[in-house]
Structures are given as C-alpha cells and as structure tokens.
Amino acid sequence: MATQSPTQNQNQGAESAEPAANVDQQGATEEPVKQSSTPLVFVNSEPMREEQVQNAVKFLSHPKVKGSPVMYRRSFLERKGLTKEEIDEAFRRVPDSAPTVQTGGVTQDGQVKSSSNIQQQAQPQALQPGLPASAGVNTSSATLSRSRFHWSHALIAIGVLAASGAGTAIVVKNSILPRLKSWIRKVVVEEDDEELKKLDRKPTLVEEAAQAAKSAAAAAADVAKASQDMLISKEEERKHFVEVVSLLDMQVQEMKSMTNALRRIEAQEDLRVTQTNTKQLIVNGKADYDLHSVRSTSPPVSYEPPSSLHPKSYMEIMNMVQRGEKPSNTRPWEVSQVQNSSTQVPHAQGNGEYLNSKVQDSTQSNGDGDDALPWWQRKNARIREIGNETEYNGNGSSYGVASNQPPPQRTWVPPQPPPIAMAEAAEAIRRPKPAAQKDQMSDTQSVGNSSDVSDEVTRIPRRSESEGAVEGGSSSSIPSTVEIQEDQELRRE
Amino acid sequence: MPVFKTPFNGYSVKFSPFYEDRLAVATAQNFGILGNGRLHVLSLSPNPSQPFTEIAAYDTADGVYDVAWSESHDSLLVAAVADGSVKLYDTALPPTSNPIRSLRTFKEHSYCVYSAVWNPRHADVFASASGDCTLRVWDVREPSSTMVFPPHEMEVLTCDWNKYDDCIIATASVDKSIKVWDVRSFRVPIAVMNGHGYAVRKVRFSPHVRNLMVSCSYDMTVCVWDFMVEDALVSRYDHHTEFAVGVDMSVLVEGLMASTGWDELVYVWQHGTDPRAP
Numbered sequence: 001m002a003t004q005s006p007t008q009n010q011n012q013g014a015e016s017a018e019p020a021a022n023v024d025q026q027g028a029t030e031e032p033v034k035q036s037s038t039p040l041v042f043v044n045s046e047p048m049r050e051e052q053v054q055n056a057v058k059f060l061s062h063p064k065v066k067g068s069p070v071m072y073r074r075s076f077l078e079r080k081g082l083t084k085e086e087i088d089e090a091f092r093r094v095p096d097s098a099p100t101v102q103t104g105g106v107t108q109d110g111q112v113k114s115s116s117n118i119q120q121q122a123q124p125q126a127l128q129p130g131l132p133a134s135a136g137v138n139t140s141s142a143t144l145s146r147s148r149f150h151w152s153h154a155l156i157a158i159g160v161l162a163a164s165g166a167g168t169a170i171v172v173k174n175s176i177l178p179r180l181k182s183w184i185r186k187v188v189v190e191e192d193d194e195e196l197k198k199l200d201r202k203p204t205l206v207e208e209a210a211q212a213a214k215s216a217a218a219a220a221a222d223v224a225k226a227s228q229d230m231l232i233s234k235e236e237e238r239k240h241f242v243e244v245v246s247l248l249d250m251q252v253q254e255m256k257s258m259t260n261a262l263r264r265i266e267a268q269e270d271l272r273v274t275q276t277n278t279k280q281l282i283v284n285g286k287a288d289y290d291l292h293s294v295r296s297t298s299p300p301v302s303y304e305p306p307s308s309l310h311p312k313s314y315m316e317i318m319n320m321v322q323r324g325e326k327p328s329n330t331r332p333w334e335v336s337q338v339q340n341s342s343t344q345v346p347h348a349q350g351n352g353e354y355l356n357s358k359v360q361d362s363t364q365s366n367g368d369g370d371d372a373l374p375w376w377q378r379k380n381a382r383i384r385e386i387g388n389e390t391e392y393n394g395n396g397s398s399y400g401v402a403s404n405q406p407p408p409q410r411t412w413v414p415p416q417p418p419p420i421a422m423a424e425a426a427e428a429i430r431r432p433k434p435a436a437q438k439d440q441m442s443d444t445q446s447v448g449n450s451s452d453v454s455d456e457v458t459r460i461p462r463r464s465e466s467e468g469a470v471e472g473g474s475s476s477s478i479p480s481t482v483e484i485q486e487d488q489e490l491r492r493e
Numbered sequence: 494m495p496v497f498k499t500p501f502n503g504y505s506v507k508f509s510p511f512y513e514d515r516l517a518v519a520t521a522q523n524f525g526i527l528g529n530g531r532l533h534v535l536s537l538s539p540n541p542s543q544p545f546t547e548i549a550a551y552d553t554a555d556g557v558y559d560v561a562w563s564e565s566h567d568s569l570l571v572a573a574v575a576d577g578s579v580k581l582y583d584t585a586l587p588p589t590s591n592p593i594r595s596l597r598t599f600k601e602h603s604y605c606v607y608s609a610v611w612n613p614r615h616a617d618v619f620a621s622a623s624g625d626c627t628l629r630v631w632d633v634r635e636p637s638s639t640m641v642f643p644p645h646e647m648e649v650l651t652c653d654w655n656k657y658d659d660c661i662i663a664t665a666s667v668d669k670s671i672k673v674w675d676v677r678s679f680r681v682p683i684a685v686m687n688g689h690g691y692a693v694r695k696v697r698f699s700p701h702v703r704n705l706m707v708s709c710s711y712d713m714t715v716c717v718w719d720f721m722v723e724d725a726l727v728s729r730y731d732h733h734t735e736f737a738v739g740v741d742m743s744v745l746v747e748g749l750m751a752s753t754g755w756d757e758l759v760y761v762w763q764h765g766t767d768p769r770a771p
Contacts, residue, residue, distance in 0.1 A: 042618055042630045042660075042676055043639045075603035079626045079643045081680075314524045314755070321527050 048086050056082060056090035494762045494770060495544030501531055503753030505559045505695075505739035511567035513745035514538070515548070518759055519572060521556025530557035532572050534584055537761065545759075549584050559608065573609075601629060601638050608651045608695070614659035622652040628664055630676060642679045644672055651695045657703040663720075665693035671708055673720045684720040694737065700744040707750060709737035715752050717764065732760055732768040 056077050059065055065073060077087045501520035509515035514537040522528030534549040555576040563569035568585035604624035612618040617633045628649055630640035645666035655661035655673075661683070665671040669689045672682040690712035699705035704721040715737055717727040735756035743749040748764040762768035 042612075042615075042632065071603045075625045075627075078641050081643050084638070084641060314526075317523045317526050 046083060048083070048089060052080075052082050053086050053089050053093070056086065057093050060090060060094040494760060494766075494768055495537075497533075497535060497545040497759040499531070499533060499753075499757050499759065501529075501556075502735075502755045502757055503739060503759060504557065506751045506753040506759055507560055507562055507570075507739075507741050508743040508745070508749070508751060509562050509567070510564050510744050511562075512536075513743065516741070516751055516759075516761075517560045517562060517570055518753060519557040519560040519739070520757075521558065521575065524755055525556040525558065525575060528556065529553060530555055530574065532557050532560055532570075532582065534570070535759075549582075549588065551582055551588070553580065561611075564611070602627070604648075607649065610653050612654050612659060613656050614654075620652050620654065620662055622649040622664060624648040626666075628652055628662070640676065640679075644674060644679075644682070645670070650692060653696050653698050653706070655698050655703070656700045663696045663698065663706060665696045665708060667692040669693060669710075671696055671706075671718065684725065686718050686720060686725045688716060688718075688726050689714070695740050697740055697742055699742050701742075701747045707740050707742055709740040709752055709754075711736045713737055713754070715740055715750075728764070730768055733758070 059077070060073060074087060077090070082090075497518075499518060499520045501522045502524050503518060503520050504525065505519040507517050509517070516535050516537070518533040518535060519530070520533065521530045530553040532551040532553065533547055536546045536548050537544060538546055551572070553572065553574050555574050557572045557574055559573040561571045561573075563571070566583075568583050570582050570584070572580045572582060574580055602621065602623040602625055606621050606623045609619055609621040612620070618630065618639075619633075620628060620630045622628050626643050626645060626647060626649060627641050628644050629638040631638045644664040645668050647667040649664050649666045652662055652664045655663070660676050661673060662676055663671060663673045669687060669692060671686040671689075671693055673684040673686075674682050689708070689710040691710055693708050693710045696706055696708045699707065704719045705717065705727070706720065707715060707717050709715045713731065713733045713736060715730040715733075717729075718725045719727050730752075733752065733754040733756055735754050737752055737754040739753040741751050743751070749761065750764055751759060751761045752768070753759045760768040
C-alpha cells in the first residue's frame, strides 16, 4: 500500500500549497477541486540502489547478525542511509529474516482503515513468528545448556570449597593446637630459667644500676637543655603569632564595616524600586554584584564542572538513582492526583509573584509614556532603554569592553560593579603599610576577596595602567589587583 | 523582562498559535531522571508587577519532555511524557477531566524519539527525530513511515519544518551541528551550521522570516541563524545558567522568543534585546 503511491506520484509536481484533504489509499489521486498529491512528495523518489541492496543482503546473511533482534538490523540499515524500499528488498532476498514493521495499538473507534491494516498485517505476522521461533528455540537451548553448565560448574565449585574448608579446619586443629601447647610450655620454662639467672646477677646488677643512673642523669640534663631552647623559640613564635592575630582582627573589622555599609546600601536600593529606568539598571547590576560577593566565595555557578557535561546536582541525582535510592521530592502517583493540580495553581502563582517582585521590572516606568500595547510588543521601547543604558555606561563606567559598544542589544551586558561605599576604608586599604604587615595583609585579602575572582579576569587589562600608581607594591599578585580595583572605584567617584 | 520560575526543571516551551499572550511549559522533576512532571499554561499580562499568571498546571506521573499546541483548537495541547505516552489536555475543561486520552502510537524507531513536529503546510504529515540517528517522515493516513534517512552520525535531538517552504526541514544533533535538508533530495544537506559548543537540543524556524531559525544547546546559549547566508550566526544569547533545553518563537508577535532550561527559568524577550534586562 505504501509503495503503490510513490511510484504513481513520483513525477507529479510538488509546488502546490493546498493541503490534500483526502488521498485515497487505493491509488486514485485525481479528484476534483482542491485535491493535490503533494503530501506524497514526502517519500523516497529515488530508484533502488542495487549496490546498497547487495551490501545489505551480505550484512543480513552474516551469522552474527542473524542472532540479533530484527529491530537492530533494520535500524542499522537505516542509519547507513538505505531507503525503505532498499531495506525491504534486502529483507526479501534474505529468506528467513522478519522485516515487517508493525503499527501499535490503535484506540480510536470508527477507524476502519487502521483496523483493516492491523488485520492484514496480523496474517503475515502469524507466518513470520513461526520462523524466528525456531531460531529462538535454538538460541535459547544453547543458552540453557550454557546455563546448565554454569549451574553444574557452580555446584562443583561449592563442593570443592566446602571440602577444602573442612580439610583446613581439621589440619588446623591437629597442627596448631599442639604448637600452641608447646609454645606455652616454652614460655613457662623460660621464666623459670630467668628467675635462676636473676639471682646470679644481683651483685653485678647494683653496679650496672649505678652506671645506668649516671647516664640517665646526663641524658636528662641534655633533655632539659633542649626543652629550654624549644620553650624559648616557642615564645618567640607566639609573639609573632599574636602580632599576626591582631592584624587579622583589624582587617576583619574593616571588612565587617564594609559589608555592613554595602548591606545598608542594598536595603536602600530595595526601597528605590519605582525610580527611573536607567537608575534601575545600575541598581540591578549592583544587586547582582552584591549577591555574588555576599553569598558565594566560590567561582560562579555558570561555569560547567570540568569532570562532566552535566550539572553537579544532575550527577548527584543520577548517582542516587543508580544506587537505588529515590530522590526525596517525588510524590507517589495516584489516580486522584489530578485534583491536586487545582490546589497547586494558587501555590505556584504565589511563588511566581514573590519571585517576580524580586526581579525588578522596568515596565512600570514605561507605563506613562508609551502606547497601550503590552510590554512584549513594545519593541521600540526596548531599544530606547538599552540606548540609555549604554549612554550611562559610556559616561561612568570603566568596566569592560562590551558595555561601551553601541549595538549591545544582542549580547548580554555584564552587571555594573558597586561603587565604593566607605571612602575611608578604601583609603585605609590603599595606603602603604610596612612590609611585614603587608605580607600578612595579602593573605587576609586573598581570603576575603576570592569572590571577586570572576571580575579579576576583566580587570587584568587595567592592571598595567594603574600598577604605577600603587605605592610600594608587593610581589604577590592578589593584593595588587585588589588595590587596583579600589583605585578604579575611587577614580570613578 | 519577566522571568517565571518553575518548580521543576524546564524542558520545553511553546507559544500558543491562537493567543499571543499564552504559552505552555513542559517541566520534569529531578532533571527528568526520576520523578513527576508538570505542564504549565501561562499567560503574559501587561501588569508589570505580575507578568506571568498561571492559567493551568497539570501534574503527570513522569516527567513531561515536550508540549505542543493544537493548531485547530485553541484550548488543546499535547504533552509528551517520559513514560512513553502522549497525553492530550484541554484547558477549557475543568482540571478533573484532564488528561483526555492517548490517541495513537507510531512505533518504528528503535530508540527514544526526541522530537516530533507537524508539517505546517500539510496537515497529515509530521516528522520525528530519534536517538537511533534517523529522521522519519510520517503520514497519518499511512500505517508506516513514508521516509527515513540518517541526517547525522550521532543522535538526532530535534527537527523542525520551515514555515515558508514545505519541503525544507532542519535537524540538529549531538554532534553540535545543525543541518538543513530538502526532503526531495535528502542525500546532501542544503546548509550545515556549526558554532555550538555542545549538543544542540532544539531548533525552531521563525514564522516571520523565511531563512531565520533559532536553536538552543547544552552550551547554555540560544543562537539565531540565517541558513542562506555564508556566515550564518546572527546572534547569540547567553542568559541561561544551566542547559538551555527549550526555545520557541511566537507566531503572533514578530520577534518574540521564549526559552527555558534546567535552571528552572523561563525567559521571554524580543529578538535583538537582552533577555536579562528588567
């Protein structure tokens, strides 16, 4: 049936735009008014390639292939680019393989055609299962014999193991027990001997004891000297340590004050939601930056884990499932679950509202001056806003290259870094300090500023310009870049 | 631009062909490995403080991998569920009588079917892309597929018909490339587009511009291509922080696109603007 239509309609034109209402399966395609045969252009109109068919026949005749499921054979040939006709021809030429395609259960009523299809296919299928059944029996008996072999193998192995275990147990009993007894006897005999020897050595023992005492005293004196030296060095180290701790405390306090100031700014920004567009964009940038610096001290999540392509939580869930555990948030499925969908709706809405209020939406500012179109149709307004943003960026920013280009609409504009909140803290950090303290400062700053790792990459081009400005620069790179950041932010003010 | 947060990981998003403010989102729990799924029907509202309202949400026993709106009935949609069934939903009916029924099964692929798309010109023809590396074209009046060919050497994850030329179909695969074919001469592709860093998960032709198409990939980007031009990449959007898995272009509003991904976010934006701008 399927093969009749392509041969008949191969040569017909394919340019019609009208969808065919009904194409008769018996092959008559010329019907009045708006019928066309263009849907049947979606078939293979190539002639069969004999070479491909022969290759397929060789493939199907291979004994290994004969043992594989029919689905895999067909799929392999399809993957090699053979057309349906070629595959069918190959299956026809190789006698005992079962090529037909079955359509699954049809549940619609009144579909006479589909039911007749099933009936027609059921008959040839009844013949073909007879053929693969015999092949199946052979293979299954082979596997059975192999499996029986396995069973007998297993039994024999178990028997051997049991026998060997019993044998070793008996041997152990016979050999080790007497050994134990003899060993005990030996020990007892030795003790008796030792007692006798002790009595003989008593007078000489006294002299030896005296000598030993002297040497012990000398050793004790040495030990005492060594411990004294150690104590001295320890005290020196402790002094250093105390100094370091005090400096750390100072740094920590400064950091705390800075974070407090930043948090205050954040709180103020949340109150300024209804202000104009351009300010909101900057605010957004700040908020994002704050979230980054406050929350995480690890590289941003958008970097893919180097070990695998999938996100880490995906791998966690995969591991859980493979171990046989179920992720905890799945609900057991019941038929009555459908009713819960209505209760879920207000809950989901509540979530959506909460999150959307967090995300600052600029359309409120657009409401006054624009048309009555909904936001997603205001194409012009979008471009205007981004134009404003680029203007502001051009004036105040020294951040990166992308934000200063005129057509940034297509690319993501990175968020703006926050300006300095406390000038005094910035000044204090920027001022040169004695060399010893500076080294310790580098350690603390590296700990506190690892969140800025992602921004360092973009700041590196700036480093060459402002390195000259850093006074008494230390050798480590991290404090110098931090100072450069502070420089930039100060200058921006 | 507003963002909608789904409780599960997003898999597919489709605009309704009848209502310009309506879209459907298919989601699956636990990245689709194990768990339930949910189909959301959202409405975009001009009210800026609440840009998304959820019209309906249907829970399923297994993850929902794809959703499609009917083009003849404004309230019907079809969900592809991970347990192998295809479920039909009607948003006009109360939630208790959904889903309606499973219609018909076409069983010919030898591995998962990742995507199935109706031909926009011929109402009985559809194409399916499968993990067995083949693309099949079907006609519902025929009992079996009418065409089959291997567009890629690796699993074909997606396919889409061109909305202006009814014989052109695009496929994209794990091999990171997108190929555009003419089904009448399917031995050689019309165009091959490389540029994604990882497997391309979904392609969609634009309903407004003949040569324009959009794709999303596991490299977390959404790219727009023009396949008739030598340098095909038109723009690239980098807004997702996890795999970008679903993308769609609206039929009713020119240039409006939506995308979703495993970061549980749905973005809706105009082509040429920044999806993350507020």
